[in-house]
Amino acid sequence: MSMTVATVSETDPTDSKAEPLVVDFPSGIPGFETCHRFVLVSSPELAPMACLRALDPPEASFLTVDPRLLDPSYDLTLREFERARIGAGDEPLLWLAIVTVTEGEASANLRAPIVINPGRMTGCQFIRDEADYPVRYPLGRA
Amino acid sequence: MLVVTRKRDEAIVIGDGIEVRVLRHGRDGVRLGITAPAHVAVHRQEVYETIRAANAAAAAAAMHAPTLVEHLRGRAGKP
Numbered sequence: 001m002s003m004t005v006a007t008v009s010e011t012d013p014t015d016s017k018a019e020p021l022v023v024d025f026p027s028g029i030p031g032f033e034t035c036h037r038f039v040l041v042s043s044p045e046l047a048p049m050a051c052l053r054a055l056d057p058p059e060a061s062f063l064t065v066d067p068r069l070l071d072p073s074y075d076l077t078l079r080e081f082e083r084a085r086i087g088a089g090d091e092p093l094l095w096l097a098i099v100t101v102t103e104g105e106a107s108a109n110l111r112a113p114i115v116i117n118p119g120r121m122t123g124c125q126f127i128r129d130e131a132d133y134p135v136r137y138p139l140g141r142a
Numbered sequence: 143m144l145v146v147t148r149k150r151d152e153a154i155v156i157g158d159g160i161e162v163r164v165l166r167h168g169r170d171g172v173r174l175g176i177t178a179p180a181h182v183a184v185h186r187q188e189v190y191e192t193i194r195a196a197n198a199a200a201a202a203a204a205m206h207a208p209t210l211v212e213h214l215r216g217r218a219g220k221p
Contacts, residue, residue, distance in 0.1 A: 026181065027181070027183065029197055030190060030193045030194040030197055031193075031194035031197040032197060032201070051204070060197075060201035060204075061201065061204040062197070062200050062201060062204060063200070063203070063204050081180045084180040085180055085183075098196070098197065098200045099200065099203070100196065100199050100200035100203040101203040102199055102203070109193075111192075112193045112196070125193070125197075127183075127185055127189055127190065127193055129185065129186065135193070135196050136196070
């Protein structure tokens, strides 16, 4: 464990060749329950999106975007038991909406956001049962 | 499948710490109260299946990254 911490602290964040940090998803995400370790890859080529890539089989990749970029009033609150699932107190969390394309229509899933606690490097996909955010928030034609 | 009959306010216990209680039942449906540990996700099945399908489609669509990036950049540039 101490070895891991040392490696992280010695990594230069400006070094693009640095190994991206691994985020733990204890339950995987729906449909990919066997994927527990993910890396979030950002690059100028992908911006404003970032790629969330599973390290475990089937090594699925997901394009994600900040939901606030699409809906500036997007509600960034979790219930207490949801925050507990990613070991979060009151600290700010990283929110990502998964982007997809079906039949040429690009959309973002605002109903089931990915939320990462950077302090614990733990993430989860939450499903907002009560919220009326759409699974396919249209981004227009791709 | 285990089939049990429960009356109002009666419950079943699943494993360690999961309780499903019948709160009310009527013609329109059965109202259940579920108590589970924080690490156990509880969802309506049809909603969970929708998210599963959306994730599978998104994993397949990740290959369209360049097109999507162009599209989102166009959108982000709008006032």
